Amino acid sequence: MSTPFFQFDIGLDLFPMLAATLAAVGCGLLGNFLVLRKLSLMGDAISHSVLPGLVIAFLIASTRSPLVMFLGAAIAGVTTVLLVELVKKYARVEPGAAMGVVFSALFALGVLLIERAAVRHIDLDADCVLHGQLETLVWYGAPQKLSELIQFSNLSEVPRQIYVLLSMVVAAFIFVGVFFKELRIAAFDPALSTTQGFNATLLHYLLMIFVSAATVASFEAVGSILVIAMLICPAATARLMTDRLHTQIAMSVVVSIICGIGGYVAATAVPAVFGKDAVNAAGSMSVVAGLILAIAIIGAPKHGLITRIIRRKKLALRIAIDDVLATLYRAEESGQNVTIRSLKQMLIGRSVDSAIAASVRKKMLLQDQSQLSLTQSGRDTASAIVRKHRLWEYYLVENAGFAPDHVHDTAEQLEHLKTQPPAGPSTDPHGKSIP
Amino acid sequence: MPVHPTIQESSQGLATRPEHSANSPLSIHAMTVAYHRKPVLWDVDYDAPPNKLIAIVGPNGAGKSTLIKSCLGLIPRASGQVEFWGLSYKQARSRVGYVPQRESVDWDFPVSALDVVCMGRYRMIGWCKPVSKKHKEAALSCLDQVGMREFANRQISQLSGGQQQRVFLARALAQEADLYFMDEPFAGVDAATERAIVQVLRKLKENNKTVIVVHHDLQTVPDYFDEVILLNMRVVAAGEVSDVFTSENLHKTYGGRLTLLAEAAEAVARASSGNT
Numbered sequence: 001m002s003t004p005f006f007q008f009d010i011g012l013d014l015f016p017m018l019a020a021t022l023a024a025v026g027c028g029l030l031g032n033f034l035v036l037r038k039l040s041l042m043g044d045a046i047s048h049s050v051l052p053g054l055v056i057a058f059l060i061a062s063t064r065s066p067l068v069m070f071l072g073a074a075i076a077g078v079t080t081v082l083l084v085e086l087v088k089k090y091a092r093v094e095p096g097a098a099m100g101v102v103f104s105a106l107f108a109l110g111v112l113l114i115e116r117a118a119v120r121h122i123d124l125d126a127d128c129v130l131h132g133q134l135e136t137l138v139w140y141g142a143p144q145k146l147s148e149l150i151q152f153s154n155l156s157e158v159p160r161q162i163y164v165l166l167s168m169v170v171a172a173f174i175f176v177g178v179f180f181k182e183l184r185i186a187a188f189d190p191a192l193s194t195t196q197g198f199n200a201t202l203l204h205y206l207l208m209i210f211v212s213a214a215t216v217a218s219f220e221a222v223g224s225i226l227v228i229a230m231l232i233c234p235a236a237t238a239r240l241m242t243d244r245l246h247t248q249i250a251m252s253v254v255v256s257i258i259c260g261i262g263g264y265v266a267a268t269a270v271p272a273v274f275g276k277d278a279v280n281a282a283g284s285m286s287v288v289a290g291l292i293l294a295i296a297i298i299g300a301p302k303h304g305l306i307t308r309i310i311r312r313k314k315l316a317l318r319i320a321i322d323d324v325l326a327t328l329y330r331a332e333e334s335g336q337n338v339t340i341r342s343l344k345q346m347l348i349g350r351s352v353d354s355a356i357a358a359s360v361r362k363k364m365l366l367q368d369q370s371q372l373s374l375t376q377s378g379r380d381t382a383s384a385i386v387r388k389h390r391l392w393e394y395y396l397v398e399n400a401g402f403a404p405d406h407v408h409d410t411a412e413q414l415e416h417l418k419t420q421p422p423a424g425p426s427t428d429p430h431g432k433s434i435p
Numbered sequence: 436m437p438v439h440p441t442i443q444e445s446s447q448g449l450a451t452r453p454e455h456s457a458n459s460p461l462s463i464h465a466m467t468v469a470y471h472r473k474p475v476l477w478d479v480d481y482d483a484p485p486n487k488l489i490a491i492v493g494p495n496g497a498g499k500s501t502l503i504k505s506c507l508g509l510i511p512r513a514s515g516q517v518e519f520w521g522l523s524y525k526q527a528r529s530r531v532g533y534v535p536q537r538e539s540v541d542w543d544f545p546v547s548a549l550d551v552v553c554m555g556r557y558r559m560i561g562w563c564k565p566v567s568k569k570h571k572e573a574a575l576s577c578l579d580q581v582g583m584r585e586f587a588n589r590q591i592s593q594l595s596g597g598q599q600q601r602v603f604l605a606r607a608l609a610q611e612a613d614l615y616f617m618d619e620p621f622a623g624v625d626a627a628t629e630r631a632i633v634q635v636l637r638k639l640k641e642n643n644k645t646v647i648v649v650h651h652d653l654q655t656v657p658d659y660f661d662e663v664i665l666l667n668m669r670v671v672a673a674g675e676v677s678d679v680f681t682s683e684n685l686h687k688t689y690g691g692r693l694t695l696l697a698e699a700a701e702a703v704a705r706a707s708s709g710n711t
Contacts, residue, residue: 036541036544036545038541178563179563180565181557181560181563181564181565181566182557182562182563184546184550184554185554185557187544188540188541188544188546188551188554189535189539189540189554191504191507191509191533191535191539192533192535192554192555192606193557194508194509195507195508195509195528195531195533196528196554196557196558196610197528197558198557198562239545242545243545243590243592244545244547244590245545245546245550248545
């Protein structure tokens with residue numbers, strides 16, 4: 001097939017793509033502080049409950065000017081946070097339940113208000129609240145060449161939504177930049193923040209006002225589903241990838257941009273593979289955001305599932321090697337011969353084969369057919385392990401009040417720790433010598 | 436048996452002490468605090484003497500943390516006044532340091548030990564200004580004092596519980612306050628951290644600071660502290676350890692919790708032998 005699945009068309013794609021990406025970046029940036037405060041659901045709550053605020057503002061002022069919409073949303077956002085606090089306090093329910101109750105009630109109120117408004121032939125639509133109206137941003141009669149695009153005269157062609165979104169993103173960056181230190185301390189330790197004179201509650205409300213503003217700015221273009229996805233996914237993804245807040249924020253912005261552009265392209269390109277028409281771009285972006293988060297959950301370098309599994313396997317192998325060597329050492333002490341078979345019987349549940357292979361590779365173990373013997377370095381390692389085991393047994397009996405016949409299993413676990421047991425005598429509670 | 440022992444004469448240790456509220460780093464007068472209309476602290480009166488290490492002890496739910504938090508304005512008071520050197524908390528804020536309970540924060544938060552200690556200096560730095568090199572160096576030297584300098588760039592989740600507590604302590608030092616509140620700094624720490632904390636407390640005292648510590652281990656009260664507040668919703672007794680840390684007062688504070696009392700008796704015995 002020679003036709004590409006996605007062909008960028010300035011008129012069709014420039015403004016929708018820009019709008020979606022700006023919305024993603026603004027929400028993604030602010031989402032960091034929601035994720036850090038474990039308040040992601042608050043983004044969900046606010047993005048739903050600004051709806052009645054918008055409708056009421058519209059009904060009062062009879063205009064959809066950005067300032068009026070912003071005021072309506074900000075008031076609704078703060079009201080949401082206040083109501084959540086009240087429900088939490090007086091209904092004595094968990095925060096999640098309080099948010100759930102508040103935002104579903106407010107959203108329903110918003111939908112009711114829209115229905116009433118629709119009866120009066122006012123242009124508000126509940127459907128576009130969910131999916132947005134990216135298609136309205138199409139630029140008819142756009143120039144086809146990049147050189148013709150970059151001209152001052154074209155500025156007037158830029159739709160209002162882009163300007164609104166751009167102001168929102170710039171404001172969000174300034175807010176996070178200026179109050180970075182304060183947002184960090186209020187998120188990490190609200191009590192200390194407040195006692196130092198940085199009122200954590202005030203900062204919280206300030207953040208919520210910005211989240212409300214970002215929500216309402218993004219609403220019209222991309223709808224609430226994308227807003228919710230962007231408030232959570234980029235920040236959560238970045239959180240998994242790094243342990244530094246600066247890096248996390250930078251990464252969340254990059255992820256947001258990838259979601260915006262990637263999701264927009266995917267909305268056209270992926271259905272085209274199956275010979276279908278393009279899907280809703282906002283929905284597609286949310287899917288991309290979810291996929292990126294899923295990839296991070298699985299593959300993140302330090303906190304990902306794969307790393308954790310590898311870490312666990314490595315630990316299991318280390319323990320198995322310790323056990324194999326220690327068992328051989330004890331057998332040497334009592335003058336027994338150990339075969340692979342008897343070793344496997346003694347160490348049920350350990351991966352004995354790989355432990356033997358690894359120990360042979362590390363030249364700690366000699367394997368002659370099925371006979372096993374320690375090399376000198378293997379013997380040294382093993383004696384250190386047995387020493388730890390027996391010192392722990394001594395410690396448990398002497399200091400922790402264990403009975404001598406109950407300490408083996410605990411010592412068996414403690415011997416694998418890097419922590420050294422306190423020094424002790426030369427024999428363990430069972431009369432065996434401590435190497 | 437009633438949950439809270441009835442107390443006729445509250446704060447007996449105070450009766451003999453003259454009041455100097457302008458000199459006292461902390462003076463609490465008739466403070467009552469309630470949660471959901473249920474009193475947690477009732478009519479608390481206390482004047483902290485300057486330059487002392489002061490323990491707050493009492494059973495679970497006695498209101499120890501609440502006492503600290505309501506002094507700092509983190510929990511609203513139903514009634515009563517709290518003054519710091521005769522000033523309101525707002526006026527005295529920069530001279531008061533606070534170490535919350537370790538569990539009160541999320542230790543997975545993406546910050547380093549140094550970042551956390553720097554937070555102690557935010558008040559000095561002020562709104563909207565970045566943390567300058569000068570403040571970072573001050574924070575580093577505070578980490579040094581608790582033996583944690585080499586962990587400065589560690590993410591805090593990679594520290595042990597004791598090390599985390601020491602980071603909190605370093606952060607308090609970074610505040611350069613004159614009065615410190617510490618909420619259970621000794622809870623669940625290893626021996627090395629306990630020694631480090633005691634060292635820091637003594638050094639603070641040497642430098643004319645006052646430290647008020649919520650403390651659980653009755654046995655170490657006489658060793659670590661000069662003063663003790665025995666709290667169970669009300670102040671059962673408060674004053675010098677040698678005066679008020681008696682088995683009678685402990686009995687009043689803890690009611691019939693015998694295992695604790697046995698421990699306490701031992702501590703009291705040591706305290707009185709240490710004072711003769």
